[in-house]
Amino acid sequence: MSAPMDRAIDLSWAAMNAGEGGPFGAVIVRDGVVIAEGANCVTSTNDPTAHAEITAIRRACATLGTFTLQGCVLYTSCEPCPMCLAAAYWARVDRVVYASTRATAAAAGFDDAFLYDEVAKAPAERSLPLEHAPSEAADQAFAAWIGKADKIPY
Amino acid sequence: MSAPMDRAIDLSWAAMNAGEGGPFGAVIVRDGVVIAEGANCVTSTNDPTAHAEITAIRRACATLGTFTLQGCVLYTSCEPCPMCLAAAYWARVDRVVYASTRATAAAAGFDDAFLYDEVAKAPAERSLPLEHAPSEAADQAFAAWIGKADKIPY
Numbered sequence: 350m351s352a353p354m355d356r357a358i359d360l361s362w363a364a365m366n367a368g369e370g371g372p373f374g375a376v377i378v379r380d381g382v383v384i385a386e387g388a389n390c391v392t393s394t395n396d397p398t399a400h401a402e403i404t405a406i407r408r409a410c411a412t413l414g415t416f417t418l419q420g421c422v423l424y425t426s427c428e429p430c431p432m433c434l435a436a437a438y439w440a441r442v443d444r445v446v447y448a449s450t451r452a453t454a455a456a457a458g459f460d461d462a463f464l465y466d467e468v469a470k471a472p473a474e475r476s477l478p479l480e481h482a483p484s485e486a487a488d489q490a491f492a493a494w495i496g497k498a499d500k501i502p503y
Numbered sequence: 504m505s506a507p508m509d510r511a512i513d514l515s516w517a518a519m520n521a522g523e524g525g526p527f528g529a530v531i532v533r534d535g536v537v538i539a540e541g542a543n544c545v546t547s548t549n550d551p552t553a554h555a556e557i558t559a560i561r562r563a564c565a566t567l568g569t570f571t572l573q574g575c576v577l578y579t580s581c582e583p584c585p586m587c588l589a590a591a592y593w594a595r596v597d598r599v600v601y602a603s604t605r606a607t608a609a610a611a612g613f614d615d616a617f618l619y620d621e622v623a624k625a626p627a628e629r630s631l632p633l634e635h636a637p638s639e640a641a642d643q644a645f646a647a648w649i650g651k652a653d654k655i656p657y
Binding site: 351354358361362365368370371372391392394395396397398403406407410411413414415416417418426427428430431432433434435436437438439440441442443444445446447448449450453454456457458460464465467468469472477478479480481482483484486487488490491492493494495497499500501502503 | 505508512515516519522524525526545546548549550551552557560561564565567568569570571572580581582584585586587588589590591592593594595596597598599600601602603604607608610611612614618619621622623626631632633634635636637638640641642644645646647648649651653654655656657
């Protein structure tokens with residue numbers, strides 16, 4: 350087991366034992382150097398998005414002063430949920446290494462596996478009601494973005 | 504068009520015009536009262552997770568002092584990406600209303616539609632390399648969670 354993964358797993362135990370949140374830890378490494386760490390702190394910070402990976406990504410970007418993490422590897426004690434997996438894509442990390450699987454998380458009562466099933470469904474077939482309310486003003490914002498000369502793409 | 508959606512769309516334009524990020528806005532409402540607003544501020548805050556919906560969810564939870572948003576509706580100017588959709592599930596909102604679609608966002612250069620395709624794939628088939636590194640210590644953390652007497656589930 351690699352040192353960053355050992356650390357991610359240590360963080361998962363620490364978060365759980367300290368009552369900060371679920372047993373999830375993450376470490377972001379670039380060129381062999383740890384850039385940031387994170388652990389699940391959903392219940393202790395009243396932030397349902399404060400998963401270990403999201404927390405580590407936010408901290409790594411703050412440390413580096415960038416909104417992307419090219420060249421970085423995300424080590425996480427458990428397979429990222431769809432929220433955290435998509436965040437890893439948005440952050441442009443090079444690679445993700447995970448230990449436990451979504452099935453193991455699901456067996457402990459977490460929604461990770463369920464959410465993979467839900468996200469893959471058509472909006473109308475999901476258990477969370479999604480209503481499409483088309484709007485010309487909303488679509489025009491995207492047209493304006495396409496033509497915006499000074500935009501910063503991400 | 505509803506007042507909360509009008510506001511979400513206004514926020515999308517304002518974020519874009521102020522150079523805070525892409526053209527995305529969101530509003531969270533409970534019992535007809537606006538609890539929180541958010542706009543995309545990825546590039547201005549160096550936070551790839553700072554999408555409109557994530558920002559609004561974090562603010563609503565901070566305002567209410569809770570880690571779930573039962574009874575709330577999330578209005579967003581664009582169909583949530585998989586990160587934000589999963590965040591809406593984790594936050595337990597009652598419903599999501601969106602205006603533009605992932606296809607409209609994709610045509611403006613955003614990865615939303617691509618990410619739906621990626622998240623639905625098996626880990627080994629994704630464009631982002633994911634490596635499974637099984638660990639007994641990681642799995643044991645979930646066993647410990649199952650048996651933890653004072654845990655706060657979420």
